[in-house]
Amino acid sequence: MQPTLNGFHNIKRYIDKHRRMVVAKILPGEFYVTKENELVTTVLGSCISACIWDDIMGIGGMNHFMLPCQNKHSPDAGIDTSYACRYGDWAMEYLINEILKNGGSRSNLRVKIFGGGKILNAMTDIGNGNIQFAKEFLSKEQLSIVAEDIGGPWPRKVFFHPNSGKAQVKKLKSLHNDTIERREKEYMQNIEVEEKSSGDIELF
């Protein structure tokens, strides 16, 4: 296994014998960027993943996030800059910046988006909010979406190959347990907690 790029040592990787590839598995809130011939995978419920890669350099990665706050566009609030409402911006910013830092160019970036299903029964349509956010963000950044598989009642398992930009999506039609839903709920609560610890500032 090739070593990961700096900063991704904590991401769990395994060798997929069937695919004969190293696969990096990301959880809600994580992201992974690589230059190597390897795959990135994740399982999405209402969360969304952006797969972004430099089409010329073959470097790219995937994130996995949700927006815990859905009132970003209420007319009275103007632009809500609170941490929770801007959580998606940070998730996208970190992924894009890491690709650029490792040799990608903004003008070569291509994007595929997946997820945003309506699977959390007790909640409002968080998946749809996540989809709207991703589309608005990408259009603001003038990044074009070349493929998408979003919405609907299904969780999805996604495999992404940053070297080529190829992605494979498996819709999970029957849920044997509530792992995905439970994990997403925990993740959402963690975002609120993280807010208090955000922002590392140092004055020289």
Place this chain on the structure above:
Amino acid sequence: MKKILAVDDSASMRQMVSFTLKKAGFDVTEAKDGNEALTIAKSNQFDAVISDVNMPGMDGITLIRELRGLPDYKFTPMLMLTTESGMDKKTEGKEAGATGWIVKPFNPEQLLAVMNKVIR
């Protein structure tokens, strides 16, 4: 009204920083990379600069170094606002002449507190 130059290659980041500062009464000018920022800084005087690090063209650390070389910006507060939290980059920024280092994500109150502290 204090004038701030905000530099980031991401449109949504520029919007977020700009919105936060304008709401607090600052006059904000935006630039999308180091080259554009340097050109703007030469024809206007700013009371503070806040810049991203990783940008196409001229990066934020080079921008700070260039600005520090100009007589008009020798003592201007310059903050880096970045996804980079590593010591190496931070040290590089400090040596280039940055006043402070803010790791994203920021929350609006923190950003304003730091800005008000360095700008007076």
